[in-house]
Amino acid sequence: MRLKYLETNYIPLLITLFLLAAGCKKEEYALPTPKDVLQNDCIKRTLGPNIVGQNIEFAYAMAILPEKGKLVSAQVEASIAGASGTFLENRSFYTENNGVDSGIVVGDASVTQSTTTIVTFNKDTSAATLRYYYTIPEEARGKSVSFTFSAKSSDGETVSYKMGPYTIAKMDMVRNLSVKDGAACYISIADMAVYDATTAAANAGKIDLVYLYRSIPDISFNHALVSPAADAQYLPGVTLPAGINNSTLMRKVFNLQDYNLAQLQYGIYIDDLDFQKLDLSGAPNYAINLKAEAGAWVQTADGKYKAYIFINSVNNSQKSAVISIKRYTL
């Protein structure tokens, strides 16, 4: 009976004490032992949609124990050859105390042949992080691209790292187009360009919007994007060149500062999917009283394109604005 009493009352207590002691036991830190083989790692540094003409940036790191050998070369093979401007850095970057990335030359300038870009090391290097900039080519539009990073060391080892596949967006982008009331004010979504009256007349069928600025007392008109076919009250004082009569559907948007277009701190990205889901049926064919950092979703009259026009900046005294466009072909 007494033994049973001891069992029920003291054994749980002893277990608790044991657990507490084990939980508080200090574990001595030991330096991790590095692997004695050539190693590598890779991260993708760019975010958001992959747009033709823009770069996808990677940081590729490789290392080998100094006593085993040194790095000989690093290469990247893309499944679709990059456009002009694709390169692998021959500098290894590290971050200084002030947060600035600093590069040290470790190899010859990269050589690109077809889908492969290679850097040959010319300094005794045991560890390096090289950046790879892949300029997205036109032939990759709407397809997937993947990459194989690999490194060689002087002891004959080879190591590789696969990245992707990454989907390349179907959309196009153009940034910082200057528009001016009464001058370069005719916007063509098809051409992703701004024309003056003379050029607009020559491309009448492609003109989708007219930019204008009006300061009308008691009315908030200001900066506006208006379809040529819109009601005349939204085109005060505008004489359109002959043949310009498209009716473009539009929806005003505020607080959609797409990162690619705005080039500001906002981490918002408009991707193909946004255009695919966009429904502008019932939308008007004008957008007036637009402000800086506002924008408009647009669908062309022929139903061929959907676009997002972002107002980067406005200048009331100059009656001008700077716009950027993302366009999706339907």
Next chain:
Amino acid sequence: MKKYIKILFCCLIATMVYTGCKKDYPVDEDGLLITTRQECYVSNFELLGTDFVTVRTKTAEIDTVAQTIKVEVQFGTDLKNLYPQFSLASDAKLDPKITGKVDFSDTTHPKIYTVVSGDRKIRKPYTVYISVQH
């Protein structure tokens, strides 16, 4: 052991008695609480464009006697795609419900929204008159 069973039984009975006497609060078909409040009015009215920015040129005129809301919107406002917002008396609700964009373009047939009081016994229809700035 018997003692524990008795205590447990008493607790069970007490719980049953408590839940049995608990008052049931009535709710309406939307699951909203029906209260005793009889106030039935619109206290504020807002109208947003597709960019979720107000399109009003000034504060809406709300007449709680005539049960009208008069609001002037900016020149160029797209009346087909507007988001109305009502502030109502406590516990009141709106009929019909606002679930998205509303088309106010037919100004000859202004929209009518009915405010229903907290006790769900008083219904006051408010007519929304929209005029565009010229």
